[in-house]
Structure formats: structure tokens, C-alpha cells
Amino acid sequence: MSDFTGTFSIATSGMKAQAERLRHVSENIANVDTPGYRRKTIPFKEAMETGGVESGRVRLDRRDLPQVYDPSHPMADDMGYYAGSNVDMVMEIADAREAQRSYEANLKLFDQARQMSQGLLDLLKR
Template sequence: MADLSDSRGLSASGLRAQAARLRHVSENIANVDTPGYRRKLTSFEAELAPKGPEGAVKTGPVRLDQRELPRVYDPSHPMADATGYYDGSNVDLVIEIADAREAQRSYEANLKLFDQARQMSRGLLDLLRR
């Protein structure tokens, strides 16, 4: 029974991590046109909890993409310098959509694992009641 509980804990940690990743992806998409915005990057780390199951994950510190910001020419923009340029956002919409799809699929896989472990626990309890 402990193994089934551990598997639910592992999948729950994956669900939390992928939800945080989706949150950052949605922030990036929302700021695709914000001047000077740097893309947020999410990494995963092993969760080292004394009581938790081995193999659980959590999100690491949020990092900002250090790629150079594109220079946008628009002399009428309020943030434009004397030459008419301002720093744009380094968010690439295609990459963000791909990241969102990957996070969604990983979230769904963790959800299926959680549901399978729950169903197996319920089946085991039903057998023990008989």
C-alpha cells in the first residue's frame, strides 16, 4: 500500500511542477509584446524531502532568458531612443506554444498515473474488505 501512496505522491509532485511551468509559459505569452520583457525559464529539480517518495520533482528557481533583446524600430513609441529604436521582448510565440503543449501532455500523463494508483488502491481495499 505504501508503494501506491508513493506513486500518488510522485505524480502529484509532477502535477505541481507542470502547473508551475504552464503558469510561466502563460506569463511569457501574455508579455510577448511587452518592451524589455525577458522570457522566464523553468527548470525541474529533485525534491529532497525526508518523508517524501524518492524521485519527486519540484520547480527550481525561475531564470530569465539572457538572449539579446531584439531592437524594434518605431520612432513614435514612447520608449524609443533618439534613433527611433527600443528593446522588444525575446519571447518567441512558437517556442512558448510548443512548451505549453509539452507541459500539458506531461500534466495529463501525471494525472493518468495518479488516477491509476487511486483505482488500484480502491481495488486493493475492496479485496481486503471481502
């Protein structure tokens, strides 16, 4: 049964990591038009104790912020420019789809392990 417990733990850690990734992608999409906003990313690493996945510290995208020309904007400088957001919607949509598919794969792994452990318990009851 400990193999099943390990499988549940690994699948759960993957779902938690992808859920956190989706949260940051959602924040990025919500702030696509926020002046001065930097895209957030989150790295993953192997959890040595469990073999699962754990998320690292949130990182800010250090690419230059685009300069947007709008002299009427309250944050515009003397030349009429202000720092825009470096969020790329195409990249965020791709990241969201990848996170969703990874979450679903971990969910299927969890469900398969649950079905196998239930089948084993049913066999042991006989």
C-alpha cells in the first residue's frame, strides 16, 4: 500500500504545483494593461523526500518594459511615454493550456492509482 501512497503524494504535488502556476498566469492576464507590471513566473523542482514536485519562489520577468506613447495618461513623462506591461497574452494562454493539461494528467494518475488500490482491496476481501 505504501506504493499507492507515494503515487497519491506525487500526483497531488503535481496538481498543487500546476494550480499555483495557473494562479500566476491568471494574475499576469489580469494585469496585461497595468502600467509597470512585470510578468510572474514560477519554477518547479523535484521534492527530494517524496519524489514529487514543489514550486520555487516567484520570479519577475526582467525583460524591459515597453514604452507606450500616450501623452494623456497620468503616468506619462514629459515626452508622453509611460512604462507598459511586459505580459504577452500568447505566452500566457500557452502557459495556461500547458498547466491545465499537466493538471489533468496528474488527476488521471491519481484516479488510476485510486482504482488500482480499490481493486487490490476488493481482491483482499475475497
